[in-house]
Amino acid sequence: MRYRAAVERFDAIVVGGGAMGTAAARELANRGRHTVVLERFTFGNANGSSGGPTRIFRYAYHRADYVLLAMSALEAWRDLEEAAGQTLLRVTGGIDIGAPSLERADLLEAAGARVERMRGAEASERWPALHLPSGADVMFQPDGGVVHAAPAVMAQAALARDAGATLLEDTTVLEVAPHVNEVQVHTETGDTFVAPVAIVAAGAWAGPLLDGAGIHLTLRPNLEQSTYFRFEDDASLPTVIDWFEDAAHPPYLVPDPWDPASFKVGLHKAGPPTDAESRTFEPDPVRVDRVLEYVATHVPEARPTGRTDTCLYTITPDEDFVLDRVGPIVVASPCSGHGFKFAPLFGRALADLATDEATAFDRSAFRVGRPGLASR
Numbered sequence: 001m002r003y004r005a006a007v008e009r010f011d012a013i014v015v016g017g018g019a020m021g022t023a024a025a026r027e028l029a030n031r032g033r034h035t036v037v038l039e040r041f042t043f044g045n046a047n048g049s050s051g052g053p054t055r056i057f058r059y060a061y062h063r064a065d066y067v068l069l070a071m072s073a074l075e076a077w078r079d080l081e082e083a084a085g086q087t088l089l090r091v092t093g094g095i096d097i098g099a100p101s102l103e104r105a106d107l108l109e110a111a112g113a114r115v116e117r118m119r120g121a122e123a124s125e126r127w128p129a130l131h132l133p134s135g136a137d138v139m140f141q142p143d144g145g146v147v148h149a150a151p152a153v154m155a156q157a158a159l160a161r162d163a164g165a166t167l168l169e170d171t172t173v174l175e176v177a178p179h180v181n182e183v184q185v186h187t188e189t190g191d192t193f194v195a196p197v198a199i200v201a202a203g204a205w206a207g208p209l210l211d212g213a214g215i216h217l218t219l220r221p222n223l224e225q226s227t228y229f230r231f232e233d234d235a236s237l238p239t240v241i242d243w244f245e246d247a248a249h250p251p252y253l254v255p256d257p258w259d260p261a262s263f264k265v266g267l268h269k270a271g272p273p274t275d276a277e278s279r280t281f282e283p284d285p286v287r288v289d290r291v292l293e294y295v296a297t298h299v300p301e302a303r304p305t306g307r308t309d310t311c312l313y314t315i316t317p318d319e320d321f322v323l324d325r326v327g328p329i330v331v332a333s334p335c336s337g338h339g340f341k342f343a344p345l346f347g348r349a350l351a352d353l354a355t356d357e358a359t360a361f362d363r364s365a366f367r368v369g370r371p372g373l374a375s376r
Helices: 019-030 064-084 098-109 120-126 149-162 203-212 284-296 340-354
Strands: 007-009 012-015 035-038 056-057 089-091 094-097 116-119 137-141 145-148 167-168 171-178 183-187 191-196 198-200 220-230 237-244 251-255 262-267 304-316 322-326 331-332
Touching: 007 262, 007 340, 012 183, 019 149, 019 331, 019 340, 035 149, 035 191, 056 064, 056 237, 056 251, 056 340, 064 089, 064 098, 064 149, 064 340, 094 098, 094 120, 094 167, 094 220, 098 137, 116 120, 120 137, 145 149, 149 167, 149 340, 171 203, 198 203, 198 340, 203 220, 203 304, 203 331, 220 284, 262 284, 322 340, 331 340
Parallel strands: 007 191, 012 035, 012 198, 035 167, 094 237, 198 331
Antiparallel strands: 056 145, 089 145, 094 137, 116 137, 171 183, 183 191, 220 262, 220 304, 237 251, 251 262, 322 331
16 A cells, blocks of 8 residues: 655654664653654664674773763763663673773873773683783773663663654655755655754765765775674673784674673674675674684683674774764764764764754864865
8 A cells, every 4th residue: 555655844853763863862852852763674673783782881992082971971871771770781891902901091090980900811810711811911991881782772762752752663764855944854655754953873874865965974884793602601701802912903802791691702893895775694704713713712611602793883084973963964973883882972962963052072073074074
């Protein structure tokens, strides 16, 4: 049956129902804005960047502004948990291995965060499941942890709906068309959604949509993957980022506190460029083998489960985020493989941009017009 195309008006439109889109929708709805979210798949899906069971939460960063943002994000996660009535972030502690960990330790101390410096031998003694190079520099940050990824998206979506937002699944956006005082969003079914502002939080699909709106950014989708392992019994592990092993594509380990015998390992930003529409869901066997070798050396008691998940990073040239407003369009690309941890905090910032209010933090590094980003 073919339905007549409709035109619907809202106070705000959110294109994309992943971590950032649902966070923004929840915040807008809580502020009394009549909001609609248009999601091309289903909420919590594994097609983009927000699916799967876990993501790293960490304070440890290479820049002071990110350290402070992460510290603020923890409070936002706790507020989300209270509203949702469920635990979505569990503290495991996190370690960085290799020379970059020392720089991160300095920045953490300057921000007032807790830090411990140690060698690999001491770390292996503290976490017996880890076998690290004995002389390697190791930085431990006790506040690091793990976010329950897809459940967090579902929780934000449910809270947005409870606050009055309209959430539409299986709704493919073809065009985001800015006009003088409004933006029109056209969907595959022929429907048009109209509002004074639209937030484009479409992940790997954002580039083409923004291009069509006259906002030309350098956003490159990459096809990334993580492989899963299990212990025979529950094990206590921190999150791990191993710069000592490979500074360009460091292995990362994420335990699953909701399934304490399980963890995943991947190689950061090691996948090839891809197209969101034609991406494969088949894992790269070469990268799987690299991860299997890494775990056999460094977590030898664990065994592979045979599961490897793929996902999409949307990478900017400088790996910084994009949080900015251009006319009636708010660009939300907090990505490059490290944005999920900021979702509830950035939801507030996106709502601020949509309602012409000042954000709680300096967005200078995340603007559309910064050098190297708007370069195509």
